Amino acid sequence: MKRYRGKIKKYKEKSDCIKDGNYIDDGFSGADFDRPGFKRMMADIETGNVNCVIVKDLSRLGRDYIEAGRLIQKTFPAFHVRFIALTDNFDSQTADTNTKSLILPVKNFINDSYCRDISQKVKSAQRTKREQGKFIGAFAVYGYRKSLEDKNKLCPDDYAAEIVRKIFAWKLEGMSAKAIAQRLNDLGILSPLEYKKSLGEKYSTSFRTNITAKWSAVTVGRILSNEMYTGVMVQGKSGKVNYKVKKIMAKPKEEWVRVEGTHEAVISREDFEIVQELLKVDIRAKAGEIHSHFFSGLLFCGDCQEPMYRRINRYKDISKIYFICAKRNRGQGCTRHSVLEKDLKKVVFRILQIYLSVFWDKCRQMEQIQRMEVDFEEISRFDKELKRLYREQEKYLGLRASLYEDLKTGFITEADFQNFSAIYEMKYEEIKNALRRQEEMQKQLFHNGAASDLKLRKLKEAMKLTNLDRDTLLCFINRIEIFEGKKVYVEFRWKEELF
16 A cells, blocks of 8 residues: 655635645555556645655655655655655655665665565466466456356356357358358347456456447457367466566467366367468458358469469359469469369369278278277376375375474484485475376377367268268368369378378
């Protein structure tokens, strides 16, 4: 709490009087001077209504030693304001040169250092929580809520999570972020800001532009690119420049803190990765249409790597749909690489059928996927080893605690205490690291098994198809390239698992 007392001079008609005024800044840091109470006091000083400022100690004025020194030694004297810090025994009216030029700056510097030290400790504690996969944000990301039992854990919000699933599904269907936002607004679905407000949360954002916030392409884009929906805790994307500057700066991706498997996934890893590929390519629908074309985000020129441009030729009542190189369409070189849409669908579907049949015909590939499935005997071995390590950890904790009693009773010397403490601490850290590795391996085992099972089910469903649809296209195919002479190259997903 920052408190200032000023002698406020007020003039009434012909007489004047002096009376006390308090300036209080509850909940504001002393690291800066952008505080309402302080600003009000300075306004009164500048208008000549204050001639004396009294604080409990120097830190109550502020903890920035440069600014605090400037105020005490320049600003206050310029306005003929007396400054008194009670517990620091400082009075600008009686202080000698030694106190003003030596003792005062040192005390202000100590106050500044305290603020810096607290900032570093808070950052260190936050960093530790992030690395442990604990959520430390004030508000959960849209689609989740904070657990009632543990505020550092996220749980799916059933209603909002379903909206997130729809957003990803519509993107996979070929809708642009703008079209998705329009559909959500047409359906009357509350935007993330309005939804949080409806739950009673005091949430605000700099992206709001209207009295009632609506869905926008930017909002949809942030959801589509957020890895949190796959069960991965991603934090530390931004931070303050330092403890004195409030400005928030974005951090490079390599500095983000990323911990897998911390909460229930709303979107599968496969769907998320497909959407990330689609976001790299412009798949906007044509004017008046909701969905982009069937091959949007997947079709490229084999020579210049530009996306293929879809054109429609209409003659009488007949429409001919084909693709040409976008670079050629702009008149910037390359060649047409023209191919009819209906022919391309037939070719791609036939290539996909051959690809899947080869997989099922080879025992080696089947055995490889079976090895990827969850081995429950192996999981049982992991559980037993984890229990053993936890018992070992508890044992060394007990031994370390008993050392203090042995030292008190004189059973061991100070040197023995130091030696045994170091040994037990080393053993404890070794077991702690072993536990972390075991838990990571167990998580990976479950992840591989679940991913393998999902892929097998999708393959079985695809084998029954008689026509190519966009879901199957996105599920198995990563990229299609068209060369001159109607030559088609198809790049499949999951290549490492199938061959």
